[in-house]
Amino acid sequence: MKHLDEFRDPKLARRLVDEIRRTVSQPRVLMEVCGGQTHSLLRHGIATELNEVVELIHGPGCPVCVTPAEAIDFAQQLALEPNVVLASFGDMLRVPGTSRSLLDVRSRGGHVKIVYSPLDAVDLARHHPDQHVVVFAVGFETTAPTTALAVLQAATLGLKNFSLLVAHVRVLPAMEALMQSPGCRVEGFLAAGHVCTVTGFDEYESFVQRHKTPVAVTGFEPLDLLNGIRECVNQLEANQCEVTNRYARSVRQEGNASAQEIVSQVYEIADTPWRGLGVILKGGYRLHGEFEAFDAALRFETILRRVDDRSNMLTVDEQGSQTGCPAGVCPSDDCRSGEVLRGLIKPVECAAFGTRCTPDSPLGAPMVSAEGACAAYFKYQRTI
Amino acid sequence: MCLAVPGRVIRWIDRDPTFAQAEVEFDGVRRTCHMACVADAQEGDYVIVHAGVAISRVDEEQARLTLADLARLGELDESSEPPA
């Protein structure tokens, strides 16, 4: 398939691996930000190939994993309201909220509809004027244009039965938070190719200079990933740091202006809670005031308040009894996804991995999601 | 959600800025995709689609340059290897 097969050429991949091995004078630690990259690195055996020379720390780039439990609880309550349909990406369904998942709620009669695109939810609202459709708007800068476009379409169509539960997050502020967290070992970043496709990479310049950390904008195929790794390694060996674009077929320096315009029409940047990482300064989006009619948090404010009260009570209980996940990542005491999401441990270091926690019966979000690091290790790396 | 794959634009359906749509083919399978972010894409171009929305037009020239660059790396390696 064009633009896939050429970037999977095993002979070239082998040469790149050899070159990286030859270049490295000491083991290097890089972080790939995006969960899609984590899966690709494991699926194609790249992480294993480079084992002793480049350690790949898996970043928090799984949108499903970083969506706060409270947002999931709110989504569940909305799905249980009469005449409300919650439209969600399929990935979100099995992620545990404070005590259960959307799938549990659906099996008890909640109205949860899986959509491939937020724009399908606009059609749903258009064809079911008697129902109110709420889109669970999760994802990074890559997904924000798709939900923003849904709002613009709904506004143009004059839909009154459509709103968003906004839980979008922004990648660069999370990278910033990780760099400032104690114990951070990251020496260079593979920036998320499709996020940069939308945002461009100008805003990475000051990050690179402040942290003296190379950033290579990187795609998802084996040659893309190896190319990004090679770039970071070369820079580290030469004591340099800059932003380079190793995914030029999709990413332009200035990003996609139309997508940015759509996002800035609908959203403004806001401090936002991330599951496992806490509130991150400028770490997400909220709807502009002029679109507040499409804000599920305002429209269903009383339900949100009820959910908030309940979640707060749970937090107090958990702290009181000294159990529960301190990062608020998951309801299980055993789950270490807070550390996995911050790159502090590898999934295999969690005692529950592959035994009590599997994709069929997950304890935490990173084992559920198609982009979660625990799921990637389970699928491709169980022997290690 | 994030692993967007390239597809080929078969034909434009709607050019409206907010409702722009085209038929896009992925490995033989055709889908209707939203094109508001890639209004300049032509039929025959490859686009990267995320959650039903095309987010970029694949730059063929850049794809070719990257591959040529990587292939050159291979040649350099081979020429620097001692003769057997």
Ligand code: SF4
């Ligand atoms: S393996 Fe399961 S229990 Fe352990 S950190 Fe990952 S999701 Fe949590």
